[in-house]
Structure formats: C-alpha cells, structure tokens
Amino acid sequence: MQSLESYKYDRIKKHAQFILIDMKGNLVDSCNSLFETREKETEVKEWMPLLESIVNQVLLLEMDSPELFLPKIQAPMQELKGFYDFSFSKIEMDERQFILWIIYDNTKIYKDFFSYQQNRNELVLKNQRIGVIQSVLQTKRKKLNSQIQRLNRFGTIKRNYYELISSNDQNENRNGNTNYNSSQVNEETTSYITEIESTISHLQDVVEELVILTNVKDISAFETKEFQICSLLNQIVQNLSGDSNVDFNIFVHSDIPEQLIGSYIYLKQIIIGLMKESYKLESNGLIQINLNPIKLKSSENSLLIEFKLSGEDSTSRPPLSNYVTGNGIMNNSLLNYGSELELKLSIIQKFVESHDGIFKCESNNKYNLLVAFSFPYERID
Amino acid sequence: MISKKVILTGSFGVGKTSLFNKFVYSKFSDKYLTTIGVKVNKKVIKVGGEEMSILLWDIAGEVSQDKVPVSYFLGASGIIYVFDLTRAVTTKNMKEDIEYLRRLLPNGVIKIVGNKSDLVGQDIIEKVIAELALPCDLVTSAKTGENVEELFTIIGEELLVA
Structure with missing residues (x-):
C-alpha cells in the first residue's frame, strides 16, 4: 500500500493537488498546491457546484471500482480559473477508507487545445452558415420573382383594358355617341395605369432592397x-x-x-x-x-x-x-x-x-x- | 432543498453555452466561444411551490453523443438536447443520440430543444420541426430569452415527479 506522503510527493510534482475525503464527504487532508483548503467548509460538496452534483455517486465508489475521471473542467471554482482534470478513486490507508481526489492543472495544454478547437469550429460554422443563407436566399428569390411576374401580369391586363377603352372610344366617336365624356375616362385610366406601373417598378426596388437586407441580417448575426x-x-x-x-x-x-x-x-x-x-x-x-x-x-x-x-x-x-x-x-x-x-x-x-x-x-x-x-x-x- | 443535475448537450455551435449563460447569469453574447470540456454552475428555481437547485452542466458539443465522456453523465437527472434551428446538420444524428442518451439515463428526463429562433421566421421553424426524426419539446432563443426560463421550469416540474 502506498503511503499518504508518497501520494502527496508524486502529485505535487505534477502540478496537481491531492485531497483526501472521508466517506461522509468531509475534507481530511490536502496538499494545497493549487488552492488553499484550510479556510473552506468541511463538506467538500460546498466548494463547487460540480462536486455538489456528483459527491453522492463518488462516495459510492468501491475499492475495485475504476478511477472516476472527469476531463477538461473549466473554471470549477473561484480559486481555479483554468482547465483541470479531476480524478476520484477509493483508497485504503491505515485500515481506513477514503476518497482520493486529484486535481490536475492542465490549463496550458487545454488553452492550446481551446485555440485549435475555436478556429476549427468557427470555420465549420461559417461554411455551414453560408450554405444555409444561400439556400434561404434561393427560395426567397424564387418567391419574389413569382410575385414580380404576377405584378407585371396585372400591369399588362390594365394596359390591355386601356387599349380596349381607347378603341371603344374611337368607335363611339365615329358613331356620334357622346352620352359620356370618354376623354375624361381615358385621362383617369391613363393616370391610373401610370400609377400602377410606377408602383410595380417601386415594388421591384423594395423587393430587391429586402433581399439584400435579409441577406445581411442572416450573415451579420454571426x-x-x-x-x-x-x-x-x-x-x-x-x-x-x-x-x-x-x-x-x-x-x-x-x-x-x-x-x-x-x-x-x-x-x-x-x-x-x-x-x-x-x-x-x-x-x-x-x-x-x-x-x-x-x-x-x-x-x-x-x-x-x-x-x-x-x-x-x-x-x-x-x-x-x-x-x-x-x-x-x-x-x-x-x-x-x-x-x-x-x-x-x-x-x-x-x-x-x-x-x-x-x-x-x-x-x-x-x-x-x-x-x-x-x-x-x-x-x- | 432538492438538487438536480441537468446536462446541456448537442452538436457544437448550437447555443448550449448561450442558454447556460442566459439561464444562470441572464447574459447573452453573439460572440462564439467554444467549450472544450465542461462548465458547471447552479441556479435555484421555484417549481410547484418548492425551491429546486438546478446544477447545470454545459458540456462540449460533439457531432455524435458517444464522443462525450460518459463520466459527465454520472448522477444526472435530466438532459437538454439542443439543436440549431438554422443548421440542419445539427439534427442529423438526433435519433441515434437520443437512443444513446436514453441508454445512459434510462429514468432521466430528456428534452429536445431547437435554439436560435430569433434568426429564423415561424415558417422555417415549422418546416425544421416537421422534418425532425423526433418531436421537438421547445423552441428557444438564448438571445431574446424566449422560452429559456420556461425550459427549466418544465424540466424542473418533470424532475419533481420523476
């Protein structure tokens, strides 16, 4: 059986902290190499939410249970602001059983890993996002084109109507029918049609503007x-x-x-x-x-x-x-x-x-x- | 007070950390910062007149859940499986992932959540949800806070009776 002192010695050397917990979840001993435990509560679950959520399971570990290993824990408490690996195992010393909790400070290694993963994920997200935007824009453009075509058809119908009225007017003039003021009708119709045509052109501008803005909105979010x-x-x-x-x-x-x-x-x-x-x-x-x-x-x-x-x-x-x-x-x-x-x-x-x-x-x-x-x-x- | 461990999981970039920050600190940032392992914090909520401490684990996103260290799930009562409403790829492994998580936590409460609703219109949300392999429990936005509190209240209520 390895002694408590040799455990401490091994772990301190490796930027680690060794903490011994009794089977009720109370602190027994610590080498305090990463953070000071003397001022802390006796019950270790009070130290950090992570321990609070697993301490009951940790206390159920058996002598032959494999080590419980929790890697890459980020800033678990105020005194530990980097990246750490936690290991829990049941050990026996001086005929008493304890939970040995080892905190490995791997901040330096994991910071490099963080930078690598950040760059990789950002690139993947950007590419996926562009794919989504292109697909959404394609659908939007199809819908908008169909709407513009409908508006153009509406304009054509009105123009045909105007030509029909104009033609009727000429026929009626030839027949001497002057019961209504046809030139006034034509004037109003012409004005109406001009307005519609201008509106169509205006709407096309609006639509284009909206497409651009929608595009920008989607991209800008990221x-x-x-x-x-x-x-x-x-x-x-x-x-x-x-x-x-x-x-x-x-x-x-x-x-x-x-x-x-x-x-x-x-x-x-x-x-x-x-x-x-x-x-x-x-x-x-x-x-x-x-x-x-x-x-x-x-x-x-x-x-x-x-x-x-x-x-x-x-x-x-x-x-x-x-x-x-x-x-x-x-x-x-x-x-x-x-x-x-x-x-x-x-x-x-x-x-x-x-x-x-x-x-x-x-x-x-x-x-x-x-x-x-x-x-x-x-x-x- | 009752304490329950709840895990936020799903693919990377779906907004797990944003949901975590919104729920715990009422904060949101558009800037993407990857999570490489796990961050844990807690918040007390009121459920059915009782106080419940939600111990929330925000774990690194993985394309497939079987890549997440099993030890993270130890003692968990609930899982929130988050996907991104704007990225179909984040729903690709949903069925296999949920089956895997159910095997890990046979009696746990699992919720499927579509996040980033602020970025898409209702029509797209409906289309995405209709195409999912499994029903979506809630649509959220960590940015606007839409359904974030509701999500934890719902999961808290189910954990209370589970």
Whole structure:
C-alpha cells in the first residue's frame, strides 16, 4: 500500500493537488498546491457546484471500482480559473477508507487545445452558415420573382383594358355617341395605369432592397468582428461624398471605445443607406453624425448613432411628409410608405428593430431631419 | 432543498453555452466561444411551490453523443438536447443520440430543444420541426430569452415527479 506522503510527493510534482475525503464527504487532508483548503467548509460538496452534483455517486465508489475521471473542467471554482482534470478513486490507508481526489492543472495544454478547437469550429460554422443563407436566399428569390411576374401580369391586363377603352372610344366617336365624356375616362385610366406601373417598378426596388437586407441580417448575426467605428464612418463618408458640397461633422462620446466588437456588415449597411438618403435631401448643408452611449435592456453596451440634417438648402426640395416627421414611421407597417425616403427609412427601421434596436425619426420644421438608431457592441477587455 | 443535475448537450455551435449563460447569469453574447470540456454552475428555481437547485452542466458539443465522456453523465437527472434551428446538420444524428442518451439515463428526463429562433421566421421553424426524426419539446432563443426560463421550469416540474 502506498503511503499518504508518497501520494502527496508524486502529485505535487505534477502540478496537481491531492485531497483526501472521508466517506461522509468531509475534507481530511490536502496538499494545497493549487488552492488553499484550510479556510473552506468541511463538506467538500460546498466548494463547487460540480462536486455538489456528483459527491453522492463518488462516495459510492468501491475499492475495485475504476478511477472516476472527469476531463477538461473549466473554471470549477473561484480559486481555479483554468482547465483541470479531476480524478476520484477509493483508497485504503491505515485500515481506513477514503476518497482520493486529484486535481490536475492542465490549463496550458487545454488553452492550446481551446485555440485549435475555436478556429476549427468557427470555420465549420461559417461554411455551414453560408450554405444555409444561400439556400434561404434561393427560395426567397424564387418567391419574389413569382410575385414580380404576377405584378407585371396585372400591369399588362390594365394596359390591355386601356387599349380596349381607347378603341371603344374611337368607335363611339365615329358613331356620334357622346352620352359620356370618354376623354375624361381615358385621362383617369391613363393616370391610373401610370400609377400602377410606377408602383410595380417601386415594388421591384423594395423587393430587391429586402433581399439584400435579409441577406445581411442572416450573415451579420454571426459576423461580429473587431473594428474601429470612426474609421468605418470616415471611410463611408469619403467613398460616398464625391463632388458633393455637403459637410460632415462626426462627434464620438468619450465613453465609446475606439475599437469595439459588433456586427460590422449590419452597421455598414445601415450607415450607407442613411448616407445615400442624406445626399438626396442635402446638397449644400451640414450633416452632423453623433455617437453617444445609450442604455438598452437588450444589450449590455449600445451606442446611439444620430444623423442630423440641417435642411439649409430646403428650397430645393419639398417639405418632408408627416409620415417621416411624425410618429407614423414608428407605428406604420412597410406597406404604408409614401415617398422613396419614407420607404427606405421604414426598411431601416424594420432592420434595426429586427436586431432588438431602437429607431427614431424627427423634424422640427419639415426640412431639418434627425434619424437615430441604436447599435449593440461588446467591449474589448 | 432538492438538487438536480441537468446536462446541456448537442452538436457544437448550437447555443448550449448561450442558454447556460442566459439561464444562470441572464447574459447573452453573439460572440462564439467554444467549450472544450465542461462548465458547471447552479441556479435555484421555484417549481410547484418548492425551491429546486438546478446544477447545470454545459458540456462540449460533439457531432455524435458517444464522443462525450460518459463520466459527465454520472448522477444526472435530466438532459437538454439542443439543436440549431438554422443548421440542419445539427439534427442529423438526433435519433441515434437520443437512443444513446436514453441508454445512459434510462429514468432521466430528456428534452429536445431547437435554439436560435430569433434568426429564423415561424415558417422555417415549422418546416425544421416537421422534418425532425423526433418531436421537438421547445423552441428557444438564448438571445431574446424566449422560452429559456420556461425550459427549466418544465424540466424542473418533470424532475419533481420523476
């Protein structure tokens, strides 16, 4: 029979801790090489939830039972923050029976294993995810194409109807039948058809936009990465500004970290969308972009990104509608859009809300405009 | 107080650790961090007017359950088998996995859970569930918290009478 001292000696050498437990689950002895046990409760199950859940089974081990081995235990208690292997076996010393619990500290080995597994799994997940996205997009495109075809058919039917009316009108004129004002009917019908055709074209744009956004939503859920938010904003401003006379001013609150982790593609897509709309509204004025921290239940860290359009060149465009400037945009569905701007803002709103974010849109005088949305991120520790 | 050991298992990347963190710490992160072995923590829940300590084991995801060390299942009363609603591959071995787990825990409560419901629409959820080899007990989202508390209440209630 091996002595208690020789057990201790062997184990201490191997970055391990040897703990002896009596058959009631109480601490008898420990070499304390990894953590101090003297201040701890006598009952070992109180030390960590892992022991609490298996101690009854451990105490049932027999002298001839094989060693119970629990590998790769991550941070089992406050004093043990790495990776460990636990081994339990029943032993006999000085005619008494004990449970010998050995903790092997394999943090270094398992950290390397962790890095390897992390990289491998991330790659596999990314490939699987791309496969899913492609399949979903294919189905969506098929559905959307069929809807577009239906809309086109509807347009053709109306156009045929118009031609029929027009032809009837000419016949009736030839027959001298003037009981109704046919030219008025034609005018209304023409206007109606033009509206329908414009709506079809508009809907096609919407559909395309939604396809892109759906795609981005799916990818962005997995594609969080480390990036500099100011660089992103500056890069977009530079790429889109061209020959524009619009000035940009970017303010970043000091509480917002320079480098952060978040859904980069998602944020980029929204900012590009808002920038494009801003250029349509503003040709000479100032666009102020503010980044401030915001507290949201859905995320530990969030920032509020504000786009403020001064509206200085307001004479060159009509005033914004109540839909944009009032509360309508917060409550109306996508189908209630009016102008292209309202439509784009509605899409961005849906997009932000689908990521548990908040979106707002305000104007004091129907020319200036504030569009703001939240963006969740993680700090780099 | 009653204590019950419950194991979260399933393929890798299905969101076991996210469910664990949401349930124990009410936290969620989009960042994927692999689990290489096991993490254990506990939370007290109220079940049928009684307090129950759920000792939750979050174990490393394996494509097949027979690769998980058998010692992890020692003393377990319940198993939550998690799959990813957005990755069909995580349901591929479901039938064999559940049969294997039932052999390990003949009297244990086993729940099949589809996670990441926030990433897919209701139509896709219904389609995925309809194609499963075994019935799905619950659909969850660790991100939004949908059905996370409910999952542990349901399993707690069944463990109380098991």
